[in-house]
Amino acid sequence: MPRTTGPIVTVPAIAAIIAAALSALPGQATVPPPPTDRSLIGWTPGEVRCGANPVPGQPIPRPWNVLSWGTPIGPDRVTYRFAIDATGRPVSITRDAPGFVAFAEDTAPALAASRFASGAPQQGCTVTFARWSSRLGEADVVELMSYTVHSTSGPLPKEGWDRIRSVAGSCFDMPYPQPLIRHLPDFRALPATPGVQSWSMIAYDLDARGKPLRPRVFSGTGNAALDKASLAAIRASRFTKGARTGCFYPFRRAPMKMEAPAMPPVLHDAKVEGSTCPDPHGWANPPQLRFPEPWRRRSIEGWAVVSYDVATWGELGNMKVIAAEPSTEFGDQAMTMLRSARFAPSPRGHVGCVDRVRFVMGPENMPPADADGSAPPAY
Structure with a gap:
């Protein structure tokens, strides 16, 4: 069995040693110490507008709060463009600017769970979510309690519980x-x-x-x-x-399952002109179907239609999302799954493959109906 022969140096201690060494080098800026406290992060939805007009309806459900080390960085606004169908449901949800936005994974699912007036479909709708943050020891107690109910980024630290204890x-x-x-x-x-x-x-x-x-x-x-x-x-x-x-x-x-919007008939049998893709596919490594986690937590289903070509050695390329609902994020997830898949090698490869990926909530990924056992001992 291995045996230590000297003093044990912890990770924080190593970080401090490295920071001190770097700061001592000539011409090097001082490295700030790693953050030692955590913040509560949340998003507040703004006004919904379709064109120039505000849209009445039920408030957008608040995205779930998350925890962060120190002060969050990156964009503090995230804007979505979408349409409202005849039932009042947001569809075709697309983030206005590409790129990663930290802590915002529940904003699009929260928008998808909202409802507006039925019988009045609209296009060109937008809403912007604004990020807020607060040190745990100063955070709003209700916001902290909300986090403990669905603590997606780990247990609430002691500072948060101390704040709850204050009331x-x-x-x-x-x-x-x-x-x-x-x-x-x-x-x-x-x-x-x-x-x-x-x-x-x-x-x-x-x-x-x-x-x-x-x-x-x-x-x-x-x-x-x-x-x-x-x-x-x-x-x-x-x-x-x-x-x-x-x-x-x-x-x-737990949320009630929200079924995906109906797929337009034109997409059910959509094909690319000149396609040489075999049906059924000759998968050597089939796609591993994974439900996007932020949407699974809210029990929201979706679908995507994607096209791609296949190289002679079986690798997929020229991948495109033809359509996805209720959000482009289902198209992103479908592309991620297909990138790791492979066809069996073939002499000429294939062009014009089209697949329909349906994300359906089954017994294996449905959240439990109750919260028995979810309450921490402090409650």
Whole structure:
């Protein structure tokens, strides 16, 4: 077994040594130390306009908050262009400027989950999301709670929990009260919203026997049925003895699956003139179908139609997205999957291949309906 013979040097210590050495070199700028605190990052949707006119409708669901080390860099605005179909659904969602935008992966799915007035299809619509950030110790408590409900970038650090504790009571004092009887709503019997995860943060106190008192909705997404069922669940629960104040517990209902917009009939059998592509394909290495994660979290399905040629050695090239819905991001994902695929070698190769990639939510990638077990011990 390997054995260390000297002092152990940690990664932060190594970083500090390197920074000190570089700063001592002649003509070298001082290297700033690595960030030691984390920030909460979120996006606020602005006004929706189609042409010169503002568009009324339900508010765009807030994109999910994320965590970042230090101050975020990069663009703090992201604009999307889209159309609204006859049902009021945003389609053909395209980011206005290409390139990577940090922390913005849920902005397009959030837009896709929004709804506008039905019966009035429109073109040329735009909306801009503005990024905000806050140190965890100064962040809005509701925004921090929202993050704990769907913590996509890791557990909330201590500074965030300390901030939540600042509005709580003795329920956060050690030892935490433990549930003896934990009642949960019948989540699958509750209405769900397509593409939107509903949640209710219930606040309550405990009497000396561990019975909940004064349960109330502290924050959430406004799902009335979930709020009502969550309050009933807390009332029926029982905890270890000891009077406490300022307890919290979150309940959530997973999004309802949002099916992809219908594929236009003209695309069902679309072919490239002069195509020599065999059907069925002779895959030597077939595409590995992967659902784009930001869209899976919201249970939003999509599709893409792509064309490509095949070299004699089986590699795919000249790849193009013919169409994708409800967002160009499904076309990007289809291209990513096809780049790693290979045909069997052939004497002449092939031109004009067209594939239709459907991203469908199946049992293996559907999120659970409830949030049992999602609450951290501090709640």
